[in-house]
Amino acid sequence: MEKPAITKFEIHPLLKQRWSPRSFTDQSVTKESIQNIFEAARWAPSSSNDQPWRFIVGFKGDKTWDMIMETLVDFNQKWAKLAPVLVLSIGKKISDKNGKPSRTFMYDVGQSVAHITFQAMYEGLFVHQMGGFSAQKAAELFKIPEDYQAITAFTIGHKGEPELLEENFADMEKSERIRRPAEDSVFSESFGNKSNLF
Amino acid sequence: MEKPAITKFEIHPLLKQRWSPRSFTDQSVTKESIQNIFEAARWAPSSSNDQPWRFIVGFKGDKTWDMIMETLVDFNQKWAKLAPVLVLSIGKKISDKNGKPSRTFMYDVGQSVAHITFQAMYEGLFVHQMGGFSAQKAAELFKIPEDYQAITAFTIGHKGEPELLEENFADMEKSERIRRPAEDSVFSESFGNKSNLF
Numbered sequence: 295m296e297k298p299a300i301t302k303f304e305i306h307p308l309l310k311q312r313w314s315p316r317s318f319t320d321q322s323v324t325k326e327s328i329q330n331i332f333e334a335a336r337w338a339p340s341s342s343n344d345q346p347w348r349f350i351v352g353f354k355g356d357k358t359w360d361m362i363m364e365t366l367v368d369f370n371q372k373w374a375k376l377a378p379v380l381v382l383s384i385g386k387k388i389s390d391k392n393g394k395p396s397r398t399f400m401y402d403v404g405q406s407v408a409h410i411t412f413q414a415m416y417e418g419l420f421v422h423q424m425g426g427f428s429a430q431k432a433a434e435l436f437k438i439p440e441d442y443q444a445i446t447a448f449t450i451g452h453k454g455e456p457e458l459l460e461e462n463f464a465d466m467e468k469s470e471r472i473r474r475p476a477e478d479s480v481f482s483e484s485f486g487n488k489s490n491l492f
Numbered sequence: 493m494e495k496p497a498i499t500k501f502e503i504h505p506l507l508k509q510r511w512s513p514r515s516f517t518d519q520s521v522t523k524e525s526i527q528n529i530f531e532a533a534r535w536a537p538s539s540s541n542d543q544p545w546r547f548i549v550g551f552k553g554d555k556t557w558d559m560i561m562e563t564l565v566d567f568n569q570k571w572a573k574l575a576p577v578l579v580l581s582i583g584k585k586i587s588d589k590n591g592k593p594s595r596t597f598m599y600d601v602g603q604s605v606a607h608i609t610f611q612a613m614y615e616g617l618f619v620h621q622m623g624g625f626s627a628q629k630a631a632e633l634f635k636i637p638e639d640y641q642a643i644t645a646f647t648i649g650h651k652g653e654p655e656l657l658e659e660n661f662a663d664m665e666k667s668e669r670i671r672r673p674a675e676d677s678v679f680s681e682s683f684g685n686k687s688n689l690f
Contacts, residue, residue, distance in 0.1 A: 299535045301531055301534075301535065302527075302531060303524075303527040303528045303530075303531035304528055304531075305528055305531050305532045305535065305611055306506075306532065306610065306611055306614045308504075309532050309535060309607060309610065309611065310535070312535070312537075314537055325689060326501075328689055329500075329501040329674070329689060329690060330501045330502055330503055332501075332674040332677070332678050332689070332690075333499050333500060333501035333502075333503050333674050334503045334504065334507050335674070335677070336499075336671050336672070336673070336674045336677065337497045337499065337503065337507060337508070337510070337671060338606070339510075339512055339609070339621055341621075341623040341644075342623070343670065343671075345671060345672055345677070347677060348677050348678075348679065348683070349677060349678050349679065350678075350679045350680065350683065351678055351679070351680060351687055351689070352680065356680070357681055358680045358681050361681075384683070397623065398598070398602075398623050398643065398644065400596065400598035400599040400602065401598040401599065401601060401602035401605075401643055401644065402602060403599060403602070404596075404598065404599035404600060404601070404602025404603045404606070405602045405603065405605065405606040405609075407599075407603065408536070408602070408603040408606030408607065408610075409507060409606060411537070411603075412504065412507065412606075412610060413503055413504055413507065416504045423537055423539075425539040425540070425595065425596050436679075436681075436682055436683045437682050437683050437684075438683045439683065439684075442683065445596065445599055446539075446596065446599065472541065473534050473535060473541075473543060474534070474543050475534070476527070476530040476531050476533070476534045479530070479533070479534065479543070479545060479546050479547060480530050480546075480547050480548075480549055481546065481547065481548045481549070481634075482548065482549060482550065482554070482556045483555055483556050483559075483634075484634055484635050485546070485548065485582070485634045485635050485636045485637065485640070486635075486637075489549055491523060491526055491527060491530070491549070492527060492530075
């Protein structure tokens with residue numbers, strides 16, 4: 295199943311084809327793809343080049359995958375169990391530049407994961423990010439130091455058909471993709487004042 | 493001047509070629525490119541599909557560009573003055589889903605700006621993001637409501653040669669690009685325990 299974004303303006307094909315499936319086939323992800331994906335993350339921009347991103351990666355059948363699965367909320371466990379790869383994204387809260395709290399570490403980690411998602415699409419893989427997990431449980435299980443914080447969990451894998459999912463998830467998989475129009479998010483002169491660009 | 497990332501593993505050409513120049517030519521950015529760029533932002537993923545991103549966009553010569561310029565720290569004003577387009581990224585701190593503070597709005601806005609950066613590269617344009625600006629001054633000038641927060645400022649434009657910049661910036665423009673190796677950021681079983689992927 296494809297779910298291309300119904301765009302008003304032309305965007306890069308990999309951005310257009312990107313979405314967050316819940317169904318993944320049991321095909322494993324090659325080591326080469328994983329290497330390329332984390333190399334893409336590596337080259338994201340960040341404030342003061344702090345590179346505050348860290349990742350914990352588990353492969354189905356290994357201990358790390360089981361531990362990441364344990365941090366997910368029940369709802370996410372029910373579909374993410376199909377995914378061959380589970381990842382935790384973690385951010386460093388303190389800037390290496392000056393030892394003070396970083397104002398942008400979450401933003402920077404988000405950019406790094408966007409690079410991951412984009413590279414994954416280039417590798418023929420899909421990513422589904424989740425806020426629904428316990429950062430506290432992750433901190434305990436993986437002994438994450440105090441200066442760091444687990445931010446999201448995400449799956450990587452080959453997209454499967456909706457029928458691989460339990461019924462309610464299969465319905466969600468087929469639901470329409472919705473976004474606020476770009477013109478409602480882009481302002482000039484004053485917040486909320488729509489620009490004349492669209 | 494090109495500054496491709498010296499990658500250990502293969503990544504998408506647009507990610508490889510991406511960097512954050514300070515020199516921009518005086519060539520203006522087309523309306524079509526700007527439309528495509530914010531359409532790309534629109535289709536970023538976000539927690540609960542909250543889409544917490546908002547943008548204020550200024551074009552050199554207009555009032556909004558001058559106002560965004562005024563929020564930048566002196567250091568950034570000195571080079572960003574070349575850029576034909578200045579943008580403020582803004583995040584909604586409260587989730588539309590439940591009215592509570594969003595844990596991931598900064599992360600989500602980061603992903604949206606990564607989409608912008610990627611689409612800009614596809615349009616032949618470069619982006620340079622800045623943490624060095626006054627979010628408070630931005631809030632005052634643009635009447636940003638309390639539920640929202642300015643996160644970064646960034647330039648968009650056609651990359652120029654280093655010689656367009658003042659001397660110290662020209663030197664910085666030519667400096668080597670540095671990143672921690674991917675293997676230092678990817679762990680298994682326990683935080684800090686390197687995976688055997690690299």
